[in-house]
Amino acid sequence: MAEPMLELIGVTAGYGRSMVLFDVDLAVPNGGAAAVLGHNGAGKTTLLRVAVGLIPVRSGTVRLDGQDVTKMRPNRRVRKGLGYVPQGQLCFPQMTTLENLQLVSNVRSEIDGVLDTFPALTGLLSRPAGLLSGGQRQQLSIARTLLGQPRLLILDEPTEGIQPNVVAEIEQVIVDLTARGDLTVLLVEQHVGFALRSTDRYFTLESGRVTGTGEGGEHSLDAVRQAMAV
């Protein structure tokens, strides 16, 4: 059986002395798309930040494509194939859109490739990223991460604060990327419908513990809503 692309084994982690995740076990299959669902404060973002390496684990193991990366710095995990789109449409505000992209790759054909995926960015290349709208910044954030040609794409609330037509675009991009088969997606999302439509597996998280898992798809919507009591 193939190694999971991302595996958290007995992970306990948090901030300083306050633990947020407790003994979390989670495996994202290679080539699949999974969503982490849960209420505010359940530990979803912390879980992603642990996977990326921004928060050290107190105990447990993080494996990326079978390799133990628990002690590895984020930039080295990125070189191993991890891509991370953080919450909040983060960009480098004083750098132009193009410079934000060039930080990851300076190869023109590769940049053109992600601009094909997000054509709205084409006319904004010379604009400082700090002056883009929230939706444009989110597209830039995803495009920039895709430029690194990740094998595992981790997205934290990609639709937060974004207008509906851009949400639809982002959803379509995630579905298309997943359909390629060479990219694994792990998604944290407040919009349960969006998350289930975009993924084939979900995990529910409550008070820092994985409380359930199941198949993605819209048919799971009721089950997930019941599990989360929303």
Added chain:
Amino acid sequence: MDLLTTPFLTGTANGAILLMAALGLTLTFGQMGVINMANGEFLMVGAYMAYLTQQVLGTSGLSILIALPVAFIIAGLLGLLLEVTVIQWMYERPLDTLLATVGVALVLQQLAQDIFGAQGDPVTAPSWLGGRLSVFGYEWPHRQLFTIVLALTALGALSALLKYSSFGRQIRATVQNRQLAETLGVSTRNVDRLTFFLGSGLAGLGGVAIALISGTNPTLGTAYIIPAFLVVVVGGVGQLKGTVIAAWVVGVATAFLTDRTSGSTAQVIIFALVVIFLVIRPQGLFTVRTRSLA
């Protein structure tokens, strides 16, 4: 006319030295939150490199030109050594970096005193820098003009590096958002080290200019470190454009005030003006333009 021209021109030259000291500080302070009080000693190291190069090559016209890369590399390597041995353990603790680098500054001063003596040594300007240029009746020494050209060249090279090179983009990204840069594959540890090298090397260049104007001295850096930090804060931390303007204004204002009062009174007035300025505009001259807090 001379009452205006003299302080304006000498102040501009002093501002050029402050700029070379402040360029590195604005990067390391902006990027790593490090208050590097030993940066003044990298000016001193640069000055002694000019002296040593002249001891080896004589006072020929070439020695100063050769001293520039030597000072840049030696001061840069010392900065790198400081980062690797001391600073890297103190990120996120700016006050600790302040205390530790004050200690390092004292050690470097004592070392210079032990090696070269307390009196300091003169550095002879080559013949092509020995002349003067007549500007509105003021005989402006070529050495001061050289200092300005040197600072502008260093500024141009640094700006081009930051703007057009991959390493420059990595520095700017790390200054703006360290964690985000790290999650995009940037080794912020390597960027920190190279930035320290670069900033210290620039101070070393400033030291060569100081040596030409006033010779060497183990404690020459102490006169520049506080004004250099004033320049960084007034210009806006991490802002090259602001640093350039602030260095020039502080340099010229200090020269004007020194001309009309005394050196120490001028420093007091400059400090008071900076405090008033920061009350009105705490972010400095320039800040990030953005539609969000990204």
